[in-house]
Amino acid sequence: MIRLRIADFRFGILSAKEAALRQLMAANYTPFLCDDEADETLLFTLDADTPVHRPDAAPAVTFDYALTDSPASLRIYGDRYQLALTCPPAERTFTLECLRQADGRFRFTSDLTLQGVVPPRHFIDHLLIFALSLAAIEEGFLLIHSSTIVCEGKAVLFLGESGTGKSTHSRMWLENIAGATLLNDDGPALRVRPDGTVTAYGTPWSGKTPCYKAESYPMGAFVRICRAPYNRLSPRLDAIRALGATLPSCLPILQHDDYLLDRVCANLSAILKTVPAFRMECLPDGDAARVCRAGLQDILG
């Protein structure tokens, strides 16, 4: 079994083709392997060698989207979630099934190793993101689409639609703010504990930037990046605007079903109780990082 620890959650992947999977996953999952912790309980085990059958009944929800250049589809049949990703050249479809059981826990099966071809690495990433998001959603886990830096020991998450300059703004911090480091460039995880503290975690999912850090930091702030012909950081956003700034950066595939959306909203609600959100209107220049850093003085010290 491949054992992983992400955001302090341990889970396993079970497959007869473990060696091939390990090789495929080595580039971004190595810092997150925890094979030496065989005694620890796992949050879930994903069985990667099992065929997934589509139920005869029509799904209650179908959400079709594109994962970069690949067709993706989430189908929800009551307590059964099937996420299917199709690899265009060979038309191979890899499916993950997540079945919510009576005790509320999910059972995960996938035909990842049964298609006669090796799945693209970003398919494995996407399916594991979905599996972990479901398994840990009741434990305050939330993956946020963002570029994340650490400054003065606190994580600052830059949010925004693709192409608005999240990564660029992070780079401006790394080049202009002493002590700033990159934690993750695409999909860090947040976890809110029952006592309200919020922690940001590096993950194996960092977009085009190979930044895979098994590290965690107390959460500092959310900053929504908007392009503008000047550099200005807003005052702390009120509750509604903070929600508007952050909810669109949660995984879209968790927002098509009341059960999941309720829990995404509950986790975000708990996070926004303690974590401030801001809006940064900025140019892609070094001054933007300095203006933002100065505006976050109260939080970062």
Added chain:
Amino acid sequence: MKIKNGYKIRDIAGEHVIVSVGQLHVNLTKIISLNDTSVWLWEQLDGKPFDAGTVADLLTGHYEVDRATALRDAEAWIASLRKADLLEA
């Protein structure tokens, strides 16, 4: 007219909101904030057909407001729901 199916009032960060998720490829999540009167009207009208007169009746029956003001408020309320694309027909 009717309130569209599939919307639900959620309490997030101390506010009453409707989360409207885009159904197409792009993520078009919208958040609509409701005040206490809006929440009450929504609860009364969800799933039922209504018009400005119905809303005005509810307002005059529940709040101390004259009919003309209630009707004006009702129309404004309906206009904001329509702008947020929460009404059908």
